Amino acid sequence: MAVTLAEVAGHAGVSPATVSRVLNGGYPVAGGTRTRVERAIEELGYVANGPARALAAATSDLVGVLVHDVADSFFGILAGSLQSALGPENGHHGGGRLAVVCNTQGEPATELAYLTLLEGQRAGGVVLTGGAAEDPAHTAALTARVTRIAGTGAPVVLCGRPPLAVPAGLPVATVMFDDRGGSFRLAEHLLSLGHRRIAYVAGPPGLSTTRERLAGHRAALRERDPFLPEACAPLTVHASFDRAAGYDATRELLRRGASFTAVVAANDTVATGVAAALREEGIRIPQDVSVAGFDDLPFCVDTAPALTTVRVPLREAGVLAAQLVTRRRMLPPGGITTLPTELMVRGSTAPPPTASPS
Incomplete structure (x- = not known):
């Protein structure tokens, strides 16, 4: 009952x-x-009565867009694409939606607080972007808030994060990226070049994006050699998603005297910090050590050498999220859409000095 x-x-x-x-x-x-x-x-x-609350709530044209860090190009591109797709020129009968970007700094408590504020403002829709904190208490609280908002009839879109266990029939959609597959193909690329000592500067622990990308990386190592994941485990360092973290993590690996021929970074911004730390020590890219990132942000083609990375379809995801949150596109079966990622091979990766491609 x-x-x-x-x-x-x-x-x-x-x-x-x-x-x-x-x-x-x-x-x-x-x-x-x-x-x-x-x-x-x-x-x-x-769970509130959805139809009754929708009639009482008189939801507005406001759409809340929650991002971890609007200054991060990943979220800037995603939010910008979403906001453009919600604008007046894309609305029905000349109308549009007002997108309000909420900067959570990746803090779970702040994420919940913004959802409460948006519920109080009777937002007509909410889009939550970026990796989700994998803490059971936070997941339960987040599910409850999303359920309440969707119960008013306001669509909720989870973009770049796993689905939530909300009651069936609520307007909740999930847009996921194939982070695991992209990471798998990136590791395969390095392995095919002959790399076996591959360092990995992973994202923060306890985040869905970190887990998925690291899982794909390790799966590729395991497929090549069952002992490789264990051999490379000491070369894995967790850090935040910024340039300074990549720099500090690489300095730590070098300080330990770790031997590696390639470094995979959690994202492209981290990869720039990795490259800076290597160059500071006179280590050439890719002649001595290969470097790769993830996301394919615009600056990747302008680095020297251009960065090998995995393209995440951020602009496409923003448009799709806008269509779902405004009901211009129907929910897919099961409410989940997974967007493919693509390996972008550029000049920052090459065979290691003493190995040939295999």
Whole structure:
């Protein structure tokens, strides 16, 4: 039997009217009281009546777009493409949607806080971009908030992250990138050149994107030689998704005296830091060490040498997310679309000094 609003009120120790105010947003509710109500909603698994809430909510033309870091080119391109596709020139009958970009800095608590604010503003849709924090408590809280927002009839799109276990029938779509496949093909490329000592500067632990890309990399190593993943494990370092992290991680690998002939970076920005640290030590790219990234950001063709990487279709994903959040495109079967990634081989990778391609 479905949990009722009155049961939520009893669990939180407040009146049903207070629960209603928290659900509908836009009403003054003390912070501590709001927290108790939200906790009760999540603990009891309360799901509001979608059609009834949609009629009452009168959702706006505002679409919330949550990004980890708008200054990061990955998110800038994705959000820019999405915002353009939501603009007046792409709306029905000359209309459009107002995209509000929310910068979470990758903090799970900030992500939840922005969703609460967007719910209070009766946003007409929400797009969450970037890797998801793989923490059970956060996933449960995120699922509850997405369920509440979608329960009003406002579409929610998860872009570049795994799907959530929301009730069937809600307008929730997932747009995923084939990070695992792209990472697999990149590692295959390096292995085919003859590399066997491959360092990996991975993203932050506990993030879905980090897990998927590292899994694809290790799968390719394992397919070539069952012992390779274990042999290369000491050459794997976790770091954040910025240039300084790539630089520091590479300096640490060099300080350890680690022997490697190639470095795979979690993304292109990290790869620039890797390259800087190598050059500082007089290590040539790719004659001494090959370097590769991920995402295929615009600057990759302008680095010296141009960066081998994996293209993620960011602009296409932004357009697709805009179409889904405005219902201009129907949800696919199962609600999930996986966009392919593509290996882009350029000048930063070559056979290692003492090996020939195999």
